[in-house]
Amino acid sequence: MSRSALKLVTTEAKLLLIGIPVFFWTIIPIYHMFLFSISAKDQATSGRLWPKDPTWRNFEFVFQQKHFYLDHFWAQLGNSFIIAISVGVLTLFISTCAAFAISRLKVRGGRTVMNLALFTYFIPAAFLAVPMYKTMGNYGLLNHQLSLVLAMVTIASPYCIWVLKQASDKLPWELDEAARMDGATALQLFRLVYLPLMVPSLVAVGTYALLLAWNEYLYAFLLLSRDTSVTLAVALGNFLAADDSPWELLMATGLIYALPPAAIYYAFKRYMVSGLTAGAVKS
Amino acid sequence: MAVPSGLRAAPHFPETAMSTVALDLTDVPAKPARKAMTSWEKWGLVLVVPYLLIFVVFVIYPVGYGLWLARHPASYERLFADPIFFRTLINTIVFVVVAVNLKMLLAMGLSGFFLSTRWWVKILSVIFILPWAVPSIPTILSMRFMLNPEWGVVNALIYRLTGLDGPNWLNDPMLALSLSMLAHIWKSLPFWTLILLAGRMAIPAEQYEAASVDGASMWQKFRFITWPSMRSLFLTSTILSMIWTLGDFNSVYLLTGGGPADLTHVLATLGIRYLRLDQVDLSLASIVVALPLVLPLVYFMMKRLSK
Numbered sequence: 202m203s204r205s206a207l208k209l210v211t212t213e214a215k216l217l218l219i220g221i222p223v224f225f226w227t228i229i230p231i232y233h234m235f236l237f238s239i240s241a242k243d244q245a246t247s248g249r250l251w252p253k254d255p256t257w258r259n260f261e262f263v264f265q266q267k268h269f270y271l272d273h274f275w276a277q278l279g280n281s282f283i284i285a286i287s288v289g290v291l292t293l294f295i296s297t298c299a300a301f302a303i304s305r306l307k308v309r310g311g312r313t314v315m316n317l318a319l320f321t322y323f324i325p326a327a328f329l330a331v332p333m334y335k336t337m338g339n340y341g342l343l344n345h346q347l348s349l350v351l352a353m354v355t356i357a358s359p360y361c362i363w364v365l366k367q368a369s370d371k372l373p374w375e376l377d378e379a380a381r382m383d384g385a386t387a388l389q390l391f392r393l394v395y396l397p398l399m400v401p402s403l404v405a406v407g408t409y410a411l412l413l414a415w416n417e418y419l420y421a422f423l424l425l426s427r428d429t430s431v432t433l434a435v436a437l438g439n440f441l442a443a444d445d446s447p448w449e450l451l452m453a454t455g456l457i458y459a460l461p462p463a464a465i466y467y468a469f470k471r472y473m474v475s476g477l478t479a480g481a482v483k484s
Numbered sequence: 485m486a487v488p489s490g491l492r493a494a495p496h497f498p499e500t501a502m503s504t505v506a507l508d509l510t511d512v513p514a515k516p517a518r519k520a521m522t523s524w525e526k527w528g529l530v531l532v533v534p535y536l537l538i539f540v541v542f543v544i545y546p547v548g549y550g551l552w553l554a555r556h557p558a559s560y561e562r563l564f565a566d567p568i569f570f571r572t573l574i575n576t577i578v579f580v581v582v583a584v585n586l587k588m589l590l591a592m593g594l595s596g597f598f599l600s601t602r603w604w605v606k607i608l609s610v611i612f613i614l615p616w617a618v619p620s621i622p623t624i625l626s627m628r629f630m631l632n633p634e635w636g637v638v639n640a641l642i643y644r645l646t647g648l649d650g651p652n653w654l655n656d657p658m659l660a661l662s663l664s665m666l667a668h669i670w671k672s673l674p675f676w677t678l679i680l681l682a683g684r685m686a687i688p689a690e691q692y693e694a695a696s697v698d699g700a701s702m703w704q705k706f707r708f709i710t711w712p713s714m715r716s717l718f719l720t721s722t723i724l725s726m727i728w729t730l731g732d733f734n735s736v737y738l739l740t741g742g743g744p745a746d747l748t749h750v751l752a753t754l755g756i757r758y759l760r761l762d763q764v765d766l767s768l769a770s771i772v773v774a775l776p777l778v779l780p781l782v783y784f785m786m787k788r789l790s791k
Contacts, residue, residue, distance in 0.1 A: 213602075216597065216600060216602065216605065219594075219597050220597070220604065220605065220608055223594065223597075223608065223612060224608060224611065226670070227611055227612050227614060227615060227670075227674075228611065228614070229630075230615075230623045230624075230626045230627050230630065230670065231614060231615075231618065231623060231626070233626045233627075233629070233630050233637060234622055234623065237626070237629070294534070295534045295535050296535065298531040298532070298534055298535070299531065299532050299534070299535040302527070302528040302529070302530075302531035302532045303532065306524055306525070306527060307528070308525070308528030308529055308531070308532055309525070309528075309529075311528075314532055314535070314536065314539075315790075316786065316790060317539060318535070318539070319785075319786060319789060319790070320782065320786060321539070321543050323727055323781075323782040323785050323786065324778065324782060325727060325728065325730055325731020325732075325752065325778065326731060327731040327732070327733040327752040327753075327755075328731060328751075328752070328755070328771050328774060328778065329543075329546065329547075330733075330755070330756070331550065331755045331756070331759055331764070331767045331768060331771060332546035332547060332549060332550030332768065332771075333542065333546050335549060335550065335553065335764065336542070336545055336546040336549055339549070351538070351542060352542065354538060355538050355539075355542040355543060358535060358538065362535065363789075381524075386523065386524075386527075387523065387524045387527035387528070388527065391531075415619065416619040416620065416621075418620075418621050418733075418734060418738070419733045419734070419737075419756070423756075423759075434619065434621050437621050437622060437625065438621060438738070440625070441625070441738075441741070451622075451625065452625075452626060452629075454622075455621065455622025455623075455625060455626065456622065458619065458621070458622055459618045459619055459622050462617065462618065462619055463614070463617045463618050466613075466616075466617035467610075467617065470613075
């Protein structure tokens with residue numbers, strides 16, 4: 202009895218020995234961000250673990266755009282929302298159509314399209330950034346938000362098509378046959394049978410595209426440059442331009458910027474984990 | 485949905501087998517169904533067109549145009565003559581080899597830790613995902629500020645504990661690159677831990693129970709049960725992680741900006757450096773030079789996934 206109790210204690214201790222460092226490792230950069238965002242300007246760099254007088258002043262400053270760096274905060278926040286939602290919707294549309302055609306309608310050459318898409322997915326987006334930038338210049342789209350939306354759709358859709366194709370290959374084939382026998386058109390099958398059955402995967406994929414666009418920094422700063430048209434991500438990067446940047450305001454803005462994706466991630470975690478982790482790596 | 489399993493074979497065979505099944509069915513009501521078939525095929529084409537358009541306009545054209553702009557041998561001569569380029573190449577290889585291996589080993593170990601069903605481990609696993617769920621710009625900037633030699637919290641703590649000035653973290657190329665790797669690991673470790681955790685959970689518990697009965701040690705259980713069933717997943721994950729790490733722009737650019745003196749660039753940030761210096765041909769040449777590193781990995785992944 203006491204021996205098994207001792208064993209229990211030692212395993213618990215071993216687990217804690219891993220768990221405690223993991224906790225601090227994970228939380229420190231995020232806590233640091235939070236700490237700064239609730240510290241007054243002169244307190245922020247004191248090195249204390251909790252500010253002497255925690256304050257929401259920084260957030261007030263951000264919301265009232267009371268700093269040179271924050272002149273267009275609301276516009277930039279809006280840009281981030283509009284671009285992320287556009288990318289989510291457009292990617293969802295394009296990749297659902299493609300996955301349906303490849304997986305269920307067995308369109309000729311579907312396999313090739315899938316392979317091309319997969320190939321695009323595996324080439325790191327950072328390597329495509331400069332060609333994309335030059336291309337958008339040629340198309341006359343530079344500095345238009347449409348360019349960022351289209352670029353992000355290009356980057357997001359291959360993976361979405363693949364995940365949706367994997368999921369839709371698993372749907373029972375008899376459904377399609379029954380629909381065909383009943384004389385349903387392809388669109389009826391798509392709308393009435395396919396879409397309702399695919400909802401979990403569609404949620405996962407739409408969320409993925411939305412978060413990808415919201416989080417994107419490299420393409421956003423390459424393709425957009427006007428202060429009123431950039432996303433919040435670019436605005437945050439602009440704080441780096443000067444050494445005497447108001448870091449407490451940067452951290453407050455960063456926290457505001459980080460909250461929506463974190464909330465979405467946790468809200469849809471169920472879908473994300475089953476839909477994406479299973480799809481990300483097939484053993 | 486319980487239909488004879490013979491019919492189920494259909495989806496596994498691509499086009500050819502499919503159309504024969506469909507034809508057998510359509511032969512019964514003769515003409516109208518045959519017409520429906522072709523309209524289905526038409527819809528198939530119509531529905532892939534949006535993606536194909538995106539692909540042609542925003543993948544084929546940029547890649548082709550980029551290669552065309554990078555066609556001059558002179559660009560490569562100038563690229564190879566740039567000492568920063570060689571430094572970058574070495575940095576990239578160090579970054580990928582060290583960061584990926586460290587990250588995957590940690591993920592392998594931690595996936596075992598997160599198997600535990602204790603309440604506090606469950607809570608910790610939710611917190612542990614945060615770096616992955618949160619965008620990297622604010623968190624990496626937060627780290628950058630922590631490491632600031634004058635006002636950063638790290639050096640403030642060092643001063644308070646030892647009375648000594650801490651190092652100028654991001655001003656030393658070796659330290660700065662190592663810290664970029666840590667930032668990269670911080671961000672992507674949760675994802676890979678989750679993937680490997682899924683792999684571990686797929687192993688039947690009876691195997692471990694049987695091994696326990698036989699008196700197997702922890703290491704033996706790992707060596708003879710966990711590893712054989714995880715090997716393939718681990719390899720695939722490592723290769724994919726290598727590709728993603730090669731393309732990691734944020735961890736380096738936002739933490740060090742490639743500095744000090746452009747000594748911490750990696751291939752993912754070098755192209756942007758040349759672009760900022762208005763040397764587009766060098767920028768594209770540096771990407772072309774990176775392809776021999778990336779393409780074999782991509783080929784491996786394609787092979788894996790199209791099996």
